[in-house]
Amino acid sequence: MPQSSSPTQPFDPAPPGPVPQVSAAESPAPAPISPSPPFARAASPPQVEDDALAQAQAGDHQAFAQLYSLHKRRIYSLCLRMVGNLAEAEDLTQEVFLQLHRRITSFRGDSAFSTWLHRLAINVVLMHLRKRGLALVSLDEAMEPAPEERPGRSFGAADLALAGAIDRMALERAIDALPAGYRLIFVLHDVEGYEHNEIAAMLDCSIGNSKSQLHKARLKLRDALRIHSRQEARR
Amino acid sequence: MTEDANSMSCAAFQAQLPELIGSGENIAADPHLRSCELCRALLADLMTIAEAARQLFPIVEPPDRLWEQIESAIRNEEGGSGQR
Numbered sequence: 001m002p003q004s005s006s007p008t009q010p011f012d013p014a015p016p017g018p019v020p021q022v023s024a025a026e027s028p029a030p031a032p033i034s035p036s037p038p039f040a041r042a043a044s045p046p047q048v049e050d051d052a053l054a055q056a057q058a059g060d061h062q063a064f065a066q067l068y069s070l071h072k073r074r075i076y077s078l079c080l081r082m083v084g085n086l087a088e089a090e091d092l093t094q095e096v097f098l099q100l101h102r103r104i105t106s107f108r109g110d111s112a113f114s115t116w117l118h119r120l121a122i123n124v125v126l127m128h129l130r131k132r133g134l135a136l137v138s139l140d141e142a143m144e145p146a147p148e149e150r151p152g153r154s155f156g157a158a159d160l161a162l163a164g165a166i167d168r169m170a171l172e173r174a175i176d177a178l179p180a181g182y183r184l185i186f187v188l189h190d191v192e193g194y195e196h197n198e199i200a201a202m203l204d205c206s207i208g209n210s211k212s213q214l215h216k217a218r219l220k221l222r223d224a225l226r227i228h229s230r231q232e233a234r235r
Numbered sequence: 236m237t238e239d240a241n242s243m244s245c246a247a248f249q250a251q252l253p254e255l256i257g258s259g260e261n262i263a264a265d266p267h268l269r270s271c272e273l274c275r276a277l278l279a280d281l282m283t284i285a286e287a288a289r290q291l292f293p294i295v296e297p298p299d300r301l302w303e304q305i306e307s308a309i310r311n312e313e314g315g316s317g318q319r
Contacts, residue, residue: 061309068302076297090301097305098312166287175288190288196257208254215253218281225284 053113057105064104068097071114074192075121081187082125084176092128096121111201119202122184129180166225167232174224182217189214248274256281 049070055063075096080089099120107116175183175191188194188202189210196210203210248267255262256278268274 064309065302065306068305072297072301073294076301077295080295090297090304093297093301094305094308098308101309102312166283168287168291171284171287172291186288190285191291193289207257211253211257215256215281218284221284222277222280225280 049113053104053107057107064101067100071117072097074114075117078118078121078187078192079125081175081191082180082184083128088128092121092124095128096124099124112198115198115201118188119204122202126180167228170225170228171221174221174228177224178217178220182213182220185210185213186217186221190218245271245274249277252278252281 049067052063052066052070056067072093076089076093079092079096080086083089083092096117100117103120107113110116175186178186184203185199188199189196194202196207196214199205199210200207205213244267248265248271252262255265262268262278268278
């Protein structure tokens with residue numbers, strides 16, 4: 001499918017640097033893990049979105065406000081997950097919707113609007129990380145962290161499974177400490193519930209690459225959680 | 236099975252895991268998995284992590300003032316472009 005309506009241009013490569021670290025103290029207050037069923041993504045009512053999109057493309061401010069209302073939570077949540085800081089997440093969300101306002105007429109429906117908007121948001125986040133001088137500068141680099149940031153080999157490990165229950169705070173911290181590319185795919189798939197084909201469209205990568213990166217992210221989380229479990233056991 | 240052979244078998248199985256998990260196939264029926272405690276533990280951990288992640292309440296409401304800021308920024312941009 002042609003990418004002519006892609007909302008952003010690819011980024012230039014830049015020298016590698018430290019991985020963005022997120023302060024757990026700046027994350028939203030933790031809540032206990034609910035016994036409720038797994039999170040299911042709530043889709044925007046298609047007709048409402050289609051109508052608002054068409055009207056916003058024609059310059060209707062109320063319709064643009066409606067698009068904001070439909071997508072603000074998901075975009076803000078994604079930004080927050082990626083930068084781990086409320087103020088920065090607000091700034092990034094504002095930048096995403098400002099760019100959306102500037103470029104909305106270039107959306108031609110080659111993909112779902114939400115996919116296009118997420119792609120825009122992801123590029124805004126990556127650009128922000130680049131400006132902060134951190135490691136992540138392009139989707140390509142995001143998708144292939146440095147060797148020392150990749151998960152360790154899993155076979156031959158001396159100890160076996162996690163205890164079965166995962167400490168929520170430990171998981172949050174482990175996600176925040178993931179290399180940004182792994183974190184992005186893990187958040188999109190496992191937290192937000194996007195399918196690999198949707199992620200591939202957002203990140204302009206193959207479905208196989210999306211699966212592979214998700215797997216590495218989970219392995220990396222497993223490493224971190226096992227270390228956490230061992231530390232807890234020593235106390 | 237020697238340790239090396241078992242490691243190779245684990246390596247081969249784990250190389251296929253991203254695709255196996257992503258496909259939604261019944262991995263439990265895999266012959267390697269039935270005979271390998273390490274890979275069973277690995278898979279159980281990965282599934283536990285994925286399940287826990289789904290319960291992280293990902294959707295956060297931005298503050299109301301954010302829309303006011305966005306509206307203001309849009310007005311500024313439109314005002315600026317209108318003066319050109």
